[in-house]
Amino acid sequence: MRYGLTCAWMAALLSLPAAPAIAQASASTRTSDGKPNLQGIWQVLNTAAWDIQDHAARLGVPAGQGVVVGNEIPYQPAALAKKRANFDNRATADPESKGYLPGVPRIMYMPFPFQIFQTPDHVVMVFEYDRGVRTIYTNGTPHPRGPLNFWMGDSRGRWDGDTLVSDVLYFTDETWLDRAGNFHSEALHLVERYTLADPDHINYEVTVEDPDVFTRPWTMRMVLYRRKEPNVRVLEYDPGRLIDEAQASRR
Amino acid sequence: MRTSGLVLALVIVMIASLAAQDNKPKTVGGCPAEPLAFHTCALEKAKTFTPPRTRSGKPDLQGYWRGQLSQSFSMEGVSGSEPLVGDKVMPWTISPPMIVDPPDRKIPYQPWAVPIGKIGVNYKEYVDPRTACGGAGVPRLAQQDANHIVQPDGDRFVVWLFEDHHVQRVIAMDERPPLGDGITVTNGDSRGRWEGNTMVIDSKNFNGYNWLDDSGNFYTDTAHIVERLTMIDADTLDYEVRVEDPKVFTRPWTMAWAQVRVKEPGFELLEEACREGQRDVDSLLQQGLKYYFGNPWRGR
Numbered sequence: 001m002r003y004g005l006t007c008a009w010m011a012a013l014l015s016l017p018a019a020p021a022i023a024q025a026s027a028s029t030r031t032s033d034g035k036p037n038l039q040g041i042w043q044v045l046n047t048a049a050w051d052i053q054d055h056a057a058r059l060g061v062p063a064g065q066g067v068v069v070g071n072e073i074p075y076q077p078a079a080l081a082k083k084r085a086n087f088d089n090r091a092t093a094d095p096e097s098k099g100y101l102p103g104v105p106r107i108m109y110m111p112f113p114f115q116i117f118q119t120p121d122h123v124v125m126v127f128e129y130d131r132g133v134r135t136i137y138t139n140g141t142p143h144p145r146g147p148l149n150f151w152m153g154d155s156r157g158r159w160d161g162d163t164l165v166s167d168v169l170y171f172t173d174e175t176w177l178d179r180a181g182n183f184h185s186e187a188l189h190l191v192e193r194y195t196l197a198d199p200d201h202i203n204y205e206v207t208v209e210d211p212d213v214f215t216r217p218w219t220m221r222m223v224l225y226r227r228k229e230p231n232v233r234v235l236e237y238d239p240g241r242l243i244d245e246a247q248a249s250r251r
Numbered sequence: 252m253r254t255s256g257l258v259l260a261l262v263i264v265m266i267a268s269l270a271a272q273d274n275k276p277k278t279v280g281g282c283p284a285e286p287l288a289f290h291t292c293a294l295e296k297a298k299t300f301t302p303p304r305t306r307s308g309k310p311d312l313q314g315y316w317r318g319q320l321s322q323s324f325s326m327e328g329v330s331g332s333e334p335l336v337g338d339k340v341m342p343w344t345i346s347p348p349m350i351v352d353p354p355d356r357k358i359p360y361q362p363w364a365v366p367i368g369k370i371g372v373n374y375k376e377y378v379d380p381r382t383a384c385g386g387a388g389v390p391r392l393a394q395q396d397a398n399h400i401v402q403p404d405g406d407r408f409v410v411w412l413f414e415d416h417h418v419q420r421v422i423a424m425d426e427r428p429p430l431g432d433g434i435t436v437t438n439g440d441s442r443g444r445w446e447g448n449t450m451v452i453d454s455k456n457f458n459g460y461n462w463l464d465d466s467g468n469f470y471t472d473t474a475h476i477v478e479r480l481t482m483i484d485a486d487t488l489d490y491e492v493r494v495e496d497p498k499v500f501t502r503p504w505t506m507a508w509a510q511v512r513v514k515e516p517g518f519e520l521l522e523e524a525c526r527e528g529q530r531d532v533d534s535l536l537q538q539g540l541k542y543y544f545g546n547p548w549r550g551r
Binding site for chain 2: 028031032033037039098099100101115117118119122124126131132133135137141150151152172174230231233234235236238240241244245248
């Protein structure tokens with residue numbers, strides 16, 4: 001038994017140099033066109049999905065340090081009242097409870113993995129949650145002419161040195177920012193910044209501007225962690241189908 | 252605003268697909284338009300065509316494509332005697348079968364499954380899973396709505412994006428181990444490889460919630476689907492789909508149609524949110540139809 005364990009341990013040691021060939025860490029830090037290589041499977045390790053601000057534990061909600069820089073969200077007075085009402089009614093009013101696309105930036109910090117792919121012309125993000133997809137065009141094209149309303153917005157990107165900067169416009173007013181009722185209007189405008197801190201961490205920063213809801217732009221900042229399990233895959237969580245299936249089984 | 256945008260988009264899609272059906276081209280990529288004749292000709296043409304290459308030397312299939320020669324009414328084709336050809340709401344169009352094998356061009360169902368398939372139990376008792384916002388599913392996804400093939404840097408994956416209900420497929424092009432049997436997903440666990448200039452996509456681990464067409468033809472959670480995409484000229488792909496499912500078919504069978512490059516300047520896929528704007532399912536449920544979660548074959 002002991003001999004067997006030792007052998008297994010030695011075999012593991014001997015195979016170490018080969019392991020990175022299949023692990024995600026093997027990804028080069030540059031793409032073939034010289035850009036930072038953001039490709040891989042990523043996920044946050046925070047509680048922003050429940051509440052983007054500092055919060056104590058609630059039943060079913062882990063306590064968490066917020067991701068809002070300075071913690072305060074500069075709501076206009078009427079908007080703050082709406083946020084509080086959203087919080088009170090969150091069990092039924094949260095669009096997540098209907099199985100809708102969660103919008104941006106909310107989908108970035110859902111507790112599910114997502115995968116980033118790059119070509120010279122696009123950064124494509126594929127999300128486990130609701131088979132969401134974002135295409136950030138990096139081919140120099142501008143936003144199309146509006147008005148337009150997309151659940152996930154229209155994303156146009158550029159490289160600012162080694163940082164991917166994505167400008168996102170054309171939202172609906174039907175997505176929230178978290179399960180605590182933080183919200184926005186159709187006038188939402190995001191500027192996202194993705195910076196590779198090291199091969200396994202992306203510093204993600206998003207500036208939120210919405211003149212119909214907030215008194216000034218404000219910023220969220222968090223870390224995206226690389227999922228390093230050798231065979232990790234983005235699977236599927238289709239909330240709409242799961243809701244329908246649960247309701248059908250109750251009929 | 253959102254709802255009107257969605258309705259407008261749907262109307263445009265419907266007009267576009269009707270127009271496409273009314274003006275069917277006689278040839279596609281220099282091959283006859285009838286699916287079996289097209290497929291036979293396309294495989295021959297592919298032998299002499301050298302596709303462009305990605306940076307690492309793989310055939311470059313990237314770009315926006317749209318299914319041609321295809322209809323989603325029935326994979327077995329639509330004859331003039333079908334009652335739905337004269338339907339006032341959603342008339343079917345007379346069209347040849349998409350099936351290229353077996354030679355009778357019918358789906359080789361086991362006897363128990365025949366009454367469930369084409370205009371059978373599925374069609375009469377269940378809401379089309381696509382209408383219920385589940386997406387059309389492999390391979391119906393690749394029929395009329397535009398799609399986008401992306402070959403990301405490094406060639407370890409191919410990403411296939413579909414306008415239809417924002418469905419995305421990630422095809423792993425390396426030798427990583429497959430998913431365990433206990434994990435099922437709508438469009439399967441897809442592994443890809445290159446055979447010469449052909450991209451072969453091998454998929455298992457389906458949850459069996461997809462229909463093959465509007466008429467309720469189906470496969471189950473034991474399906475094994477092999478798709479083959481081969482460029483036959485710069486703007487045309489031959490798309491072959493082989494379906495094997497020991498639970499429901501007597502033998503493997505094959506469909507084929509063309510994917511033609513979308514060449515409109517500035518074309519991009521738009522977001523097709525479905526559940527977020529749909530108004531149809533509740534009325535279908537009130538008419539007595541049920542959600543389709545594979546119940547007609549479950550337990551077999």
